[in-house]
Amino acid sequence: MIKVKNLTKTYRNGQEALKNISFEIEQGEFVYCVGPSGSGKSTLFKMIVKETEITDGSIQLNQYRVDRLPNRHLFMLRRQVGIVAQEDLLLPHVSCFQNIAFSLKVLGLGPKEIREKTQEVLELVDMQAYQQRLPEELSIGQRKKIAIARALVANPSIILADEPTANLDIKSAVELMKLFLKIHQKGTTILLATHDSTMVNSIRQRVLELKHGHLIRDDVKGGYSLFSDPKDVYVW
Structure with missing residues (x-):
């Protein structure tokens, strides 16, 4: 379970990466996080596992209040989360x-x-x-x-995947998404950030859309955008 309440991230230069966003993800959900570059997706993911400090608001991840967790106990939080980063490292x-x-x-x-x-x-x-x-x-x-x-x-009970299909050809991207669906069917919660509109439109799941740090849409079984092109889908 992930519970985000009134979450804000402001950097030292005054730039706001996230602005008072709130949502809840239940255990076993599959959720896309979409939005243009700079919308706050990666910042959100880093805050969920406390790689980046929260400016205001709160995050609950299973039994842990991330914003209150001492650094010496971070290992307990991160055992709950599997991270698939943009760079495989x-x-x-x-x-x-x-x-x-x-x-x-x-x-x-x-x-x-x-x-x-x-x-x-x-x-x-x-x-x-x-x-x-x-x-x-x-x-x-x-x-x-x-x-x-x-x-x-x-x-882990939760997988955070940040742009996992970036730089992949269509065949590899589809194969990878089928893998995430298989993982999800085993009961794992998946929060997946992506720019791949075709994939989101092809495999309909809940969509959180960020823009300029604001959560502008929380759509059950949504498309990549509010008015998605019905032709923008993969043929499976």
């Missing part, structure tokens, strides 16, 4: 398997459990055959799948 000199397993080593799991959980998510994203490859040996779409596997391996 995979460790370049170790295998895909090791990139995923590293997240579990940090949690102190034993070798057997790490191996089992890593293999499980590799199977989920259909990347078992590539587990010993280095990230540079993979396509952009394959690297994104490894990033998703890494985000999932600790079994």
